[in-house]
Amino acid sequence: MSAEFQSAEPRNSRTRIRAAVAALILAVSFHALLAQAVSITSADGKVLFLKSGSYTWAQVSTGHALAAGDQLKTATGARATVTFDDGSRVDLNPGSSFTLKEASPQASGMELKLGSLKAWISKSLNRRFQVRTPTAVCSVRGTEFGVDVDQGGDTRVQMFGGLLAVADKAGNEVLIKDRESLSVTSEGLGRVTDAGTREERGDSDARQVAKREVDLRMSKEEVQAAAAEESKLSEFQEGKAIIDVNGNRVRIEEYIVRPAADQFKLVVLNERADRFDYFFYHGTFNQALPSDMSVALRQISGCLDVACSYFMTSYRTGRSNTQDSMLETASGGHLVDINNNAYGTPDDVTAAYDPATASFIPVATGRPFFTTLYDNYNLAFNGVSHQSWAGVNIQNMKNGQALAPVFTNVTTVQTQPGCAPPNCTYNEISEGVFHDVVYAANGDGSVWEKYDSYVISDAGKIAKTSDFSATGFGGTSFKQTLLGWNFQTIVTASEFNGRKIDLVVEPKIFIQSGLIP
Amino acid sequence: MLKPLFLSAVVLAAALPASAVEWTPVLNGSVSGGQYFFQGQRGSLGGNAALTAAGMVKFSERWSMLPMYNGSYRGTKGVDDGVAAGTLFQQQMDHTVSVTGIRKLEDSTWRVKPSAGYKREFLKETRNESWGHGLFDYEKISAGLEFENIYKEPFSLRAGLDVFRVRFPSYESLESRSGVDPFGNPLGRELASKHVLDTYNWQASVSGTRPWPFEDPKYVLSGSYAFLYKDFLDQRLVQTNGQFQDTARKDFMQSLGGSIMRPVPVRVFGGDGRLDLSMGLSFSYNRSNQNTFDATFARFLGDSYSYWTLGAGPAATLSWGDKKAPAWTSASFRWTRQSYLGRLVQDEVGAYGSAKQKHDRYTFSIGYGYPLAPKLTMTFRTNILWAASNHKYQKNYAYAYRAMNYLIGVAYEY
Numbered sequence: 001m002s003a004e005f006q007s008a009e010p011r012n013s014r015t016r017i018r019a020a021v022a023a024l025i026l027a028v029s030f031h032a033l034l035a036q037a038v039s040i041t042s043a044d045g046k047v048l049f050l051k052s053g054s055y056t057w058a059q060v061s062t063g064h065a066l067a068a069g070d071q072l073k074t075a076t077g078a079r080a081t082v083t084f085d086d087g088s089r090v091d092l093n094p095g096s097s098f099t100l101k102e103a104s105p106q107a108s109g110m111e112l113k114l115g116s117l118k119a120w121i122s123k124s125l126n127r128r129f130q131v132r133t134p135t136a137v138c139s140v141r142g143t144e145f146g147v148d149v150d151q152g153g154d155t156r157v158q159m160f161g162g163l164l165a166v167a168d169k170a171g172n173e174v175l176i177k178d179r180e181s182l183s184v185t186s187e188g189l190g191r192v193t194d195a196g197t198r199e200e201r202g203d204s205d206a207r208q209v210a211k212r213e214v215d216l217r218m219s220k221e222e223v224q225a226a227a228a229e230e231s232k233l234s235e236f237q238e239g240k241a242i243i244d245v246n247g248n249r250v251r252i253e254e255y256i257v258r259p260a261a262d263q264f265k266l267v268v269l270n271e272r273a274d275r276f277d278y279f280f281y282h283g284t285f286n287q288a289l290p291s292d293m294s295v296a297l298r299q300i301s302g303c304l305d306v307a308c309s310y311f312m313t314s315y316r317t318g319r320s321n322t323q324d325s326m327l328e329t330a331s332g333g334h335l336v337d338i339n340n341n342a343y344g345t346p347d348d349v350t351a352a353y354d355p356a357t358a359s360f361i362p363v364a365t366g367r368p369f370f371t372t373l374y375d376n377y378n379l380a381f382n383g384v385s386h387q388s389w390a391g392v393n394i395q396n397m398k399n400g401q402a403l404a405p406v407f408t409n410v411t412t413v414q415t416q417p418g419c420a421p422p423n424c425t426y427n428e429i430s431e432g433v434f435h436d437v438v439y440a441a442n443g444d445g446s447v448w449e450k451y452d453s454y455v456i457s458d459a460g461k462i463a464k465t466s467d468f469s470a471t472g473f474g475g476t477s478f479k480q481t482l483l484g485w486n487f488q489t490i491v492t493a494s495e496f497n498g499r500k501i502d503l504v505v506e507p508k509i510f511i512q513s514g515l516i517p
Numbered sequence: 518m519l520k521p522l523f524l525s526a527v528v529l530a531a532a533l534p535a536s537a538v539e540w541t542p543v544l545n546g547s548v549s550g551g552q553y554f555f556q557g558q559r560g561s562l563g564g565n566a567a568l569t570a571a572g573m574v575k576f577s578e579r580w581s582m583l584p585m586y587n588g589s590y591r592g593t594k595g596v597d598d599g600v601a602a603g604t605l606f607q608q609q610m611d612h613t614v615s616v617t618g619i620r621k622l623e624d625s626t627w628r629v630k631p632s633a634g635y636k637r638e639f640l641k642e643t644r645n646e647s648w649g650h651g652l653f654d655y656e657k658i659s660a661g662l663e664f665e666n667i668y669k670e671p672f673s674l675r676a677g678l679d680v681f682r683v684r685f686p687s688y689e690s691l692e693s694r695s696g697v698d699p700f701g702n703p704l705g706r707e708l709a710s711k712h713v714l715d716t717y718n719w720q721a722s723v724s725g726t727r728p729w730p731f732e733d734p735k736y737v738l739s740g741s742y743a744f745l746y747k748d749f750l751d752q753r754l755v756q757t758n759g760q761f762q763d764t765a766r767k768d769f770m771q772s773l774g775g776s777i778m779r780p781v782p783v784r785v786f787g788g789d790g791r792l793d794l795s796m797g798l799s800f801s802y803n804r805s806n807q808n809t810f811d812a813t814f815a816r817f818l819g820d821s822y823s824y825w826t827l828g829a830g831p832a833a834t835l836s837w838g839d840k841k842a843p844a845w846t847s848a849s850f851r852w853t854r855q856s857y858l859g860r861l862v863q864d865e866v867g868a869y870g871s872a873k874q875k876h877d878r879y880t881f882s883i884g885y886g887y888p889l890a891p892k893l894t895m896t897f898r899t900n901i902l903w904a905a906s907n908h909k910y911q912k913n914y915a916y917a918y919r920a921m922n923y924l925i926g927v928a929y930e931y
Contacts, residue, residue: 041578042577042578042579043623043624044578044621044622044623044624044625044626045624045625045626047624059624061623061624062623062624076669076670077626077667077668077669077670078626079578081578091578094670206539206541206573206575207541207543208671209541209573210541210542210543210571210572210573210583211543212671213571213573213583213617213619214543214545214569214571214583214585216675217571217583217585217615217617217632217634218569218587220632220661220677220679221587221613221615221634221636223720223743224636224657224659224679224681224683224718224720225636225638225657227681227683227716227718227745227747228638228655228657228683228716231683231685231714231716232653232655232685232714233914234822241652241653242913243643247643248643249642249643249646249652251652251691253690253691253692254812254813255692255706255759255810255812256759256810256812256815257703257704257705257706257760258758258759258760259702265702265704266812267692267695267704267705267812269691269692269695269704271691273646273650276691278695278698278704280698280704282698282700282702291757291758292757292815292817293758293759293815294814294815294816297815298815316698316700318698318699320698320699322696325699327699357868359866359868458912458913483866483867484865484866484912485912486912506813506912
């Protein structure tokens, strides 16, 4: 913008001292063998015409013929082109005052009192131009030149091709050639300068126009690109694209499907460049779900003080890489006040997740807490059961207790010193990072499953213990801090033949599903 | 994938000037290197490069054409870029080809400018993305018609109509291809869409610049208004229960902008200099019919894409020395507020509050340019951003942070 404004500074801002100098009259004599018909072939904006002998200026239009003595004026922003019948032409720039002095087969003469023009002369005629000013006589032999006359009468002649002989009033003469320019004032000839680049030779106006158009086009591109950028940002803002622990992009989509009036299905999809994994949690409630599902879903993880009005009677949850699967199924769901059951305090809930505030709140001993226990459960990898239980109206989950289910555990968790990493249960908390491995296997190790879990940021950085130093490890505050991170869990099993299920899920998903107590 | 670019380049080459026409080349290029800082984390050193090559082809006094190529590579993140996952690692490359025709209308200062363009942007934001396969790569095909009246050089009035399509070829919703679970039940919702980011856009705009006072300008006034209609043909509306309805998302955005600029002659180091002072103001209002459903909280958020944005700020550029190759220094400050009409705030762990989201951004930039040779300038720029928000949940996307970058390089302008 600044450059445009600078270029817009009018010539009338120049000193008026030069105005005292008589207006430079530029006369161009044009010798030609052919008869000369001169006409206006272009008129943009306010272009005024004064017929020789007349006193009334009038707007002129394209096609108008010019005769000797006729005058033209171009207003600010206006342009005109005068064309000779041999194809030679003169472009008048804005703010120019022009007179056709002579138009005969032998010669053509022009006068430019103010403004600028650019002329192209047909080479085939090898014509000669004479430029007369009050202070100089110029003889031009060439094809392309420009003339600029300011209000003070100073003239600048620029050659784009050919030769130009310039003489001042005193008879001093100098020859300028292609790429050279010369200023002529009332004091005489100036120094011949090599214009150097084409821009300096006189097409700066054209370049400025070109640059302006480039700037306008670039601005338009920016506006349109902003529309595309906004679509991308909304995806980021909804957390649909994060980085995993290996530095790979993981796209995440989370949504709820309504298969039936009393059912919901929470789905988490993960996609990387070379794989697709998913998690789902399909629950069936004791009654039809309300239109605001959050009322029911908030009660999945349990209810304080009073029995939940909505609880699940069965669920199916699973993870898959589209080829392998880890599936859990449970049925016979019913509510149990876990803090006041016959088993006593060992299975009491001491901290409960409150979905309304996304926070954990402490639960005092003996305070009623209703949670759902299932009479039947099965965990299977590619259809092979690793763990299951069965019971009737079970009231606690402690093996061997009254009203507890009967467990059938094919695999059991393997811990040190009975095993050693990597096929063992261990963590790297002591090394300062949240990386946890749980390994379960049968007696001879032929059936096994492994959960390789990381706590990571959206940028794929593994959480450090120092990130939790303010809250300590374990307990309500720890879980609260954990909500700000992601879980990446890589599941492998003896049935997967070396393949894995690799899922990045927000902890809230697992917590609200009851998968993390 | 690069075929459209290649074809466009061929078209451009065919449009290069024949010997009988005048043409004026424009060439701008820059190379720079720098770093991005976010909350004390430092990105690795990266390089940026940009090239604009264009030629104004003048066929006659009435007809001109501007074929143009613009390409850029960016290895240093900008402070205005969104901060989500992959904050410190990002490479961007884009290529744009366009052709603008310029037709001067007879006996007037009006011009008609039809245009067409094609843009391809490539992004590498993670280690497993390669050029041409970035998730958020996009292409844009555009066509437009502009009417311009240069009523007093270089001041003008412009009115335009543009149509453009934005397509993200690598981005399809996962849900649309989720299949069935191991029990044979569908994983996706009914009416799940596929190309959810693709849009058709129609924009009408008017803008103008005016000297003030008109005859003896001391100030430059600029103003603009634009109306943009975005049609998400394959993004269905989300209902209150989180399911889709068979209606597509549509956004309407209106933008107003204005600025005043004052050039002041000054003396700098004993010579002539120039100080350009400006003040800008902008307002935009986006109205969308789309909602969101937060599955994690089973929470429906109506009207979550409608917002208004207000921005304002001053800028100053001081230049001195050779007028054709001046040295310059610049400084600018800009504040913007984006205020959502339906998107609720969340606390640090995601619990929803009752207030609507408001995001403030304060950007301060300074720059310096020193001419090394004719048309060649050494440049230094640094940008500092302070972002603040009442939305505290920043697990997916940062709303309150500080970021900075700097770039040192050279710029060539022909």
